[in-house]
Amino acid sequence: MATDYDKPAEMPDGFEGDYWIDEQIWGHRLYDEQTPWLTLLEFLTVFQSDPSLMTQDNLRYRPQRQLRLRNVVFNNPFFTELVRDPPLTDAVAWDRWLELMKGTVTPSNLPPLTELKSKIPRFADFARLVGYLRRTAIEGNSNKRWSSKFVFPFGRHSLYEDLRVSENGASNDRRFFARNGELLYLMLARSGKADQVASELQRRFFAQPDPTDDIVGILQGSALPAEEKSAGYLPYKRLPEYDTLADDWIFLLGQRLPKFDVLPYIVTMTGLHLLIYFLRRASATAGRVDTPVFVCEIVGPRRSAVRDVALSSFESNQALPRVAVDTLVKSVVKDPRWSEALNDPEPINAAAQVLARHFNWPDDDELQDMNCRSPEHLLEELLSRALGRHKQHVGKIHGSWARAIGLSSRRGSQRVRYAPTDALLKALVFANVQSRMEFKDFLKRLYERYGFVIGEQHAASYITEDQADLEDFAENAMRLEERLTSLGLMHRLSDGCAYVELPFRGRSHHRE
C-alpha cells in the first residue's frame, strides 16, 4: 500500500473520530460487535435505498425505520396475559392490549395501533402472527434491546435500521449497525460486477412478492419518510478481494435453492470475505509479502498434529492487525517533514503538526494538556493510545468474526484455533460448486481463493518439522472428505477420485 505523503490523509467530511489510524488501514469502519447477519441486514437497508449499487463514493442513503412494526413485535410483552384459555372475546382482548401498549416507550408519531384491529379481527390470530415473527427473528435469542431486534428479511417491508429509541425520538447510535454493511455496499459497488450483483439481488428478493413480507408491511402501516445519512469510508478503489466477494455472491444467488435458503450461506461467506479483507490489509500495512492463510484442523475422533499448526496460524493472524497499527504509526518517521520537524526551533509543535496531518491527532488542546518532553515522546504517546484504542474493537474483529462464521473453535482444546464447522463447510461448497468438482480441485480452490490450508499439497510452507508432517495433513484432508460425505456433499467414484457434489445436483434425475 503506497501512502502518498504529499497529500493530507483523506478523511471524509464530517468525520468525527479522534484518530485517523485504524480507519486508514481498514476504512471507517469495521466493528467487532456487528455480526455477519447484522452486516447483511445493514447492507440490505442501504441497497434498498440505492439499488443501483453504482455509488462508489460519498454514499448517502435513507434507511427505513418501520417503528410501528418493531414496536408491535418486539416491544410488546402482553400476550401472555391476554391469550388465555378460555379465551377473552376479541373485543375485550383488543381493547386491553391497546390500553397496555399506551404505556410502552415509543416515539409518538407512529401510525395508530387501533388500525390493526380491523386488519386482524381475531386477536388469537394476531398473537399467532406476532409469535411467528418472533420465532423467525434473526439471532432471536439475544437479549438486545427491543429496537435492536430484527425480523427475518422476508422482503422490502422487513428491512430497517438499528435504532436507540426513547420518548424523545429514535436515532442510530451505531451500536449494532456500525457501518460494516455500508462498507460491504461500497466493496460490492467497486467490484467489477456490481450490476450483476444488483440484478441478482433484485431477482431473488425484491422482484417476487412474499406473503409474509406483505403482512409485515401491513403491521407497519404507512412508513414515515426516512432521514438521509452518509455512509462510511472505504480506502481502496480496487482490490481483488472485492471481486472475489462479488463472484461468490453472484454464484450463491444463482444456485437452485428454495428462496431464503441461500441467505445463511451469503452471511457466512460475507463474514469470511470481510475477515480476509481485514487480515490482508493488515498484512500489507505491516509490510508482509505473503498473504495471510488459515491453516485448518478438521476435527476428528483422534487428536491431530495439525492442531498445533492451526493454533499458531490463528495466533499469528490474531497478532497481525496490531503489528499493522504499530507499523503505520511508526512509518511517520519516513516522512521528510518529520526530520525537518526534529530540527525545527519548536520541535514538539512541529512534530505535532506532522502527526495531525497523518493521523488527525493531536489537536492544540490535547497538546496543551500533555506534558510532552520531545517529539519521540509524542510519538510514543500516540502509539500507546492508538494500540489501546485498537484493542477495544478493531482488535477483536478477527477473534469475533472467525467464531461467528464457524471458522475458529475451542472444541476439544483450551485454546482457539481454526477448525471449520459443518455450517462453514456447507457454505464453502455451495459458494464454489455448481454440479461437481474433483476433491483435489476443491482443496486447491479453497487455498487459492480463501487461503485455507487443509491438505498436504499446500501445507509444505507452513509447517516446521517438530509440529507436524505432510502425512498429518494428508490425513487432515481425508477427514474433510469424511465430513463432507457425512453431510451428503461428497461422492467417491473409485480409488483416488472423489467429487464434491451438491446434494441432488440440481437435477431431477439423480445420480446417487
Added chain:
Amino acid sequence: MLPNAAWINFLRKYGPSAANDNMYDETIEQSRKRAGVEPLLLPTPYLNDAFVCLTQDKPISVILSGTAGDGKTYYCRQLWQMLGGKAEDWADDSQATQGMYVVSRDGRQIHIIKDLTEVEKGIAKTIIARMSKDFADPSSNRLYVVAANHGQLYEQWLPVLATSPAAAAAWKSIEDQLVDGEPQTDVPVRVFDLSKRPSADSMKAVLDAVLLHPRWNLCDGCELNQQSTPCPIVENRRRLLGDQNGAVFSGRLQQLMELSTQNNQHVPVRQQLMLVSNILLGHADAKDNLMSCADVHSFQTNGTVWKASPYGNAVGENLSPRKRRNREIFEKFERLGLGHETSNRLDRLLTLGADDPDLRPDYEMLVASDPVYGNTVPWQAAQRAYLENGDYDIGDEALAFKTQIRLQRQRLFFTLPAEKSKQYAAWDLTVYQNAEMFLGVLDSLREGKPAPPALARTLVRGLNRIFTGELLEMHDSLVLATAGSYSQSRTNQLYEAEIAVRPTRGEAIIVVHRDPRGASLRVQLMRPSDLEPVDLFLTCLRFEFLVRVSEGALPSSFSLECYEDILAYKSQVLSALQRRREIEGETVGDGLTLRFIEVMEDGRVRPHAVEVHL
C-alpha cells in the same frame, strides 16, 4: 498324505492376508501355474462388448475403469489373448514398448496399457497426447485399450488438457461416460466402468468359480475326511454349496452384496474372492488366520474346529479387529452389525431353547441339529454357565458368552430357512431390519410389477415426521411445511402444501424402478410433461431410516447423516413447489393469508389460516 494341499495353498492366496499389490493378477497367475491348477473361471460381463468394440467394422478404443480389484488387468489379459496375443508374452516385460503391449489385427495396431500408473509420467503424457490425436483422426489405424482407475485417468490426463484441444475433447467424453454412464458418440472411445456391474451377480459367479472347481475332487481320498470330526475346509465348502439348509447361506451372501450395491458401495471381484477364501479357510489360530491342510489335523484333535465357523468367517471373526478394519469387505460387513444386533425372540431361542419345552423343537431344528458349528461344546458350556451364573468369565475371550452368542447369531442369520422367517426374522440380526421388505420391493420392480401401494404410504409417513419435526400420523399426503425463513430450520410452522399420494390432478407419490436394479421414491407435483418430478433414490440406508421413523423412531437417533440427507431432499421438493407456483401463477385475493400448521390430537395436520385484511 495331504492330496489337495497345493489347491488349498492356492486358495489361501486370495484370502485377507494377500498383499494389496498392483501385481496381484500376475502373482496369482504364477502361483496357479506352480500349483498346476486350472484357472478360476471368473465373471467377465463386459468382455465381449469390449472385444466387439475393438474388432467391429468401425472399431473404437476401449477404456477399462473401476476400483482396485475389479479385474481391469485380468480383462486386459483376456483381451490380449482373444485378439491373438500369446499368453507367454503377456508376463514378459520385454514384449512391451513403453508400457504398452501391441498386437496387430485387421491391419490395425492395438495398444494395450494394462496399468497406466506403471508408465513413467513423461511417457504417459506423450501417450495420452498421441491417443487423443488418434481419437480425433478418423484415418488413424491405432486403437487403444487402457486400464486405469478414475483417479489415475484424471491425474494423467490433466497436464495434457491445457496443451491440446483434442485431449480436452477426449477427456470430456471419457469423464461424462464415467460419471453419467451415458455412451458418447463424438469421440471414438468407449468406457467400461467395471465397478458398475452388480456385485450380487458377480458374487454368484465367484462362488461357482471357486466351489465348483474340479480340483476339489482330490479332497475325496484325503484321510482327514474320514475322521469323526469332519475336515472344516470340506465342511465349509459343503455349507456354501448348500448341502445343509438349502441355499440359504449363499443366498444371504448375495443379498448382502445387493444391499451393498444399493448403498452405492460397490464390492469388486477381488474382495469377493477374499471373502470366499476367508469363509472356507478362516480360523483364528491358523497362520495368517487361514487354514492350510497341515492345520486341520491339530484342530480336529484339540477340538477347535468350531473356530472355523464359515458364518463367523463371513464377517471376519477369525481376523484381528485391525485386520478387519483394513480389509474393505470386512469393514463393510462390520457395519451391518451382524452378531451384535438381535431381537428378544432370537436371543430367547438361543439362550433358553435347549431347556424350554416350547422352544425346544425350534432349537432342535435350527441349532442342535448342527453339531459342528451349532451345538458346539463351547456354546453349550457358555449357555449353561450363563443361565446358571448370569456371567461366564473363563478368561479366554473366545469362550466368553458374548463371543459365543455372537457366533450363534451369525450362524442363524446365514441358516434360518424361509419357512421360519415369519417367526424369526433373520434380518433383525443386522441393522437393516427391513432389508427383507426392501429386497422384495426391488425384485418386484425389476420384474416389471408395481410396488405395493402401502409402501409409498409408509415412506411418506416417515418423510412427514422428518420434514415437519412433529410426530405426525399422516400417510395419504406429503406435508410440506417451512419455517418461512430457511427450509432447514427445525421448527416448521408454515403450511405450504400437501401432495397427494394417490394420483390426483397431476400429483402422485409412488415408488418407481430406477435402472438397473434400484428404486426411487418419486414425488410428482404436476404431470411430468409440465414439471419434472423430484426423486429420492432409495439406498438401503435411506429405506431403513424412513421405515424406522415411520414406525416411531426419532429421526436424529438413527443416523445424523441420513437426517441431513432427507432435509436436502426436502429442499428440492420445496424448490419444485415454488416452480409449480410460478407455472400456475399466484391467485390474488383481496387479503393476505398465512397458513400455520396445526397438529391435531390424532396426529393429522390441519392448516390454520390467518387472514390479514389490506
